[in-house]
Amino acid sequence: MKAVVETSRVTKAYGEGDQVVSVLNGISFYALRGEFVMLVGPSGSGKTTFLSILGCVLKPSSGSVKLFDYEVGNLPESRLPAIRRNLIGFIFQGSNLIASLTAEENIVLQLNMRGVGGGEARREAAALLDRVGLTKQKGQKPSELSGGQRQRVAIARAVAGHPPLICADEPTASLDQDSGISVTRLLKEIAVERNHTVIAVTHDPRIFQFADRIENLENGRIIRSAEASMSINIRHFMESK
Amino acid sequence: MAGLSPMDGAEPEPAWLVSELPRGLRWSMMLRMAWRMALHDRQQTIAAVLGVAFAYVLVGQNFGSAGHYLDQATAYIDASEADLWIVPPGEKAFFATGSLLSTGALHQASVTPGVAWATPVVRGYSAIKTPNGGAENVIVIGVPAPALHGGPFSIIKGDSSALLKPNAIFVDDAEREKLGGLNLGSTVELGGHRAHVEGLTWGLLTILGSVVFAEYDFARSILEIDSDRLSVVMVRLDGSAGLLRVRDELRTRVPEAAILTTDEYWMLTRNFILYDAGLIGVIFMGLTIGLTVGLAIVALSMLSSVQQNLREFGTLKAIGATSADLRRLLIFQALGCSIAGSFIGAVVLCQLSWASRSPRLNMIIHPLTLWGLVPGVTIIAITAALVAVRRTSRVEPASVFR
Numbered sequence: 068m069k070a071v072v073e074t075s076r077v078t079k080a081y082g083e084g085d086q087v088v089s090v091l092n093g094i095s096f097y098a099l100r101g102e103f104v105m106l107v108g109p110s111g112s113g114k115t116t117f118l119s120i121l122g123c124v125l126k127p128s129s130g131s132v133k134l135f136d137y138e139v140g141n142l143p144e145s146r147l148p149a150i151r152r153n154l155i156g157f158i159f160q161g162s163n164l165i166a167s168l169t170a171e172e173n174i175v176l177q178l179n180m181r182g183v184g185g186g187e188a189r190r191e192a193a194a195l196l197d198r199v200g201l202t203k204q205k206g207q208k209p210s211e212l213s214g215g216q217r218q219r220v221a222i223a224r225a226v227a228g229h230p231p232l233i234c235a236d237e238p239t240a241s242l243d244q245d246s247g248i249s250v251t252r253l254l255k256e257i258a259v260e261r262n263h264t265v266i267a268v269t270h271d272p273r274i275f276q277f278a279d280r281i282e283n284l285e286n287g288r289i290i291r292s293a294e295a296s297m298s299i300n301i302r303h304f305m306e307s308k
Numbered sequence: 309m310a311g312l313s314p315m316d317g318a319e320p321e322p323a324w325l326v327s328e329l330p331r332g333l334r335w336s337m338m339l340r341m342a343w344r345m346a347l348h349d350r351q352q353t354i355a356a357v358l359g360v361a362f363a364y365v366l367v368g369q370n371f372g373s374a375g376h377y378l379d380q381a382t383a384y385i386d387a388s389e390a391d392l393w394i395v396p397p398g399e400k401a402f403f404a405t406g407s408l409l410s411t412g413a414l415h416q417a418s419v420t421p422g423v424a425w426a427t428p429v430v431r432g433y434s435a436i437k438t439p440n441g442g443a444e445n446v447i448v449i450g451v452p453a454p455a456l457h458g459g460p461f462s463i464i465k466g467d468s469s470a471l472l473k474p475n476a477i478f479v480d481d482a483e484r485e486k487l488g489g490l491n492l493g494s495t496v497e498l499g500g501h502r503a504h505v506e507g508l509t510w511g512l513l514t515i516l517g518s519v520v521f522a523e524y525d526f527a528r529s530i531l532e533i534d535s536d537r538l539s540v541v542m543v544r545l546d547g548s549a550g551l552l553r554v555r556d557e558l559r560t561r562v563p564e565a566a567i568l569t570t571d572e573y574w575m576l577t578r579n580f581i582l583y584d585a586g587l588i589g590v591i592f593m594g595l596t597i598g599l600t601v602g603l604a605i606v607a608l609s610m611l612s613s614v615q616q617n618l619r620e621f622g623t624l625k626a627i628g629a630t631s632a633d634l635r636r637l638l639i640f641q642a643l644g645c646s647i648a649g650s651f652i653g654a655v656v657l658c659q660l661s662w663a664s665r666s667p668r669l670n671m672i673i674h675p676l677t678l679w680g681l682v683p684g685v686t687i688i689a690i691t692a693a694l695v696a697v698r699r700t701s702r703v704e705p706a707s708v709f710r
Contacts, residue, residue, distance in 0.1 A: 137322050148625070165623065172344070
């Protein structure tokens with residue numbers, strides 16, 4: 068099976084001369100179609116920076132980033148929006164829904180970005196809201212929704228238009244335990260149904276159970292990988308760090 | 309996407325990298341976003357709209373007042389029926405009184421073919437004594453009876469024939485209070501002569517003073533002009549000869565004077581007020597202040613809105629919007645503010661114009677001014693939007709992950 072995304076010896080450094088700070092120190096990684104991969108590790112380990120590079124919102128300092136076997140790591144900034152629009156859905160820590168738009172409009176906006184317009188966009192948005200259990204909330208603005216509901220809308224927005232890759236940054240960080248698990252379960256279900264590859268950065272061990280694979284980052288490197296399907300005690304795995 | 313082929317060497321780029329959004333969809337999406345964000349950030353939007361309206365009113369008021377002063381300056385020329393004017397050489401404006409002509413100019417004009425009538429006018433500054441012991445400057449215009457071709461015009465009280473009475477004068481209604489509460493039958497001291505108010509005119513004022521009409525000889529005595537001298541000659545054509553032909557003939561016959569068509573005299577007078585009297589400087593200053601303050605308000609409002617929504621702009625970029633999309637969004641907002649601000653500004657300006665209408669202080673708001681200000685304030689709004697665009701162009705999509 069081919070990788071949706073694959074990196075080789077990716078580095079990222081900020082600053083110049085003596086002030087250079089290395090955040091990523093040569094990460095090689097891949098994610099297959101339909102796979103749910105979690106990036107875990109302590110704060111400052113480079114998880115979010117790496118996710119930003121996978122999501123094509125940040126360029127690596129060196130190394131290779133391939134999407135569907137096509138090298139995108141060296142593309143100019145001006146070409147990255149097309150990749151994000153067509154291939155990648157995002158779920159942010161704080162949902163980051165557009166405050167002035169309703170739940171439905173937030174999804175329609177993403178569909179518009181992906182070239183789906185008019186009635187088709189509204190129909191697909193309605194179907195997605197139905198799928199995440201928020202049909203009645205379609206006309207509500209983010210400020211009128213609970214944290215869990217906002218993240219459900221964010222999931223619907225991310226998968227709208229069937230992007231093959233979903234990048235999620237701490238999707239449960241602002242949610243209580245029940246909501247966090249329920250939102251991640253929903254994301255997992257939708258990803259399986261629609262064959263999305265999900266790469267999620269998280270600190271939350273409660274949701275490790277939903278991962279197909281967990282990559283542990285420390286000091287800008289992947290230091291350990293675990294296959295969730297091999298019945299590894301994930302919590303123990305993390306605690307052993 | 310699964311069917312996308314890998315690229316090796318010079319293989320074509322994958323469809324997901326080169327596909328463009330349909331332009332209509334891209335523009336309608338940003339238009340909708342602009343509208344919704346503007347409604348959401350009400351305070352900033354209202355401030356931006358009011359900034360545009362403020363600039364519109366300030367600049368419009370400036371133009372309106374300038375128009376009023378220009379109209380005042382040429383009010384006498386506009387009211388007259390003259391086709392040609394014989395004026396002293398170097399004449400700059402009707403109210404910029406200067407040297408005098410000899411009465412020979414009048415005689416020559418009277419016998420020139422194509423002339424229906426020619427009438428002399430004397431004009432000059434004098435002062436009316438007020439009851440409180442002060443004096444108010446006025447421009448005395450003397451016109452010969454009984455034809456009274458040179459005025460009085462715009463009479464609102466009295467009859468022009470009353471000017472034939474001994475020592476009769478017509479004063480402007482707007483200046484009655486200023487001149488000591490004058491009314492029909494009042495007696496005043498004008499240039500050391502007793503004068504009786506026999507009529508009131510409306511709107512014949514200048515920056516330098518109001519117009520007082522007097523019979524020709526009475527005016528000469530007030531202004532101390534000799535009987536063989538006069539200020540200007542007004543000439544009316546009978547239609548048998550062309551305007552320029554008669555003008556050229558008069559130039560031959562009266563070489564010591566300048567012969568101007570009414571249009572030329574009108575323009576000369578306006579140019580004098582604009583350039584020699586410095587009205588253009590006042591207009592420019594008002595324009596600069598209006599536009600600068602408007603620009604500052606709109607730019608600050610839009611910047612504040614952008615600053616408040618930086619995370620949303622970052623999100624938009626992360627989910628696929630380009631910097632050009634955000635530029636369109638902000639320019640749409642600027643255009644919206646411009647339209648709304650112009651509408652409010654036009655309503656306020658018309659109300660101001662109506663409320664302030666008087667011969668002394670007025671605003672001439674031409675429909676062309678109302679429309680002409682729209683592109684002006686639109687440029688302000690778009691310039692302000694471009695300031696905000698600079699801010700959004702620095703927003704990195706990765707910022708939403710922090």
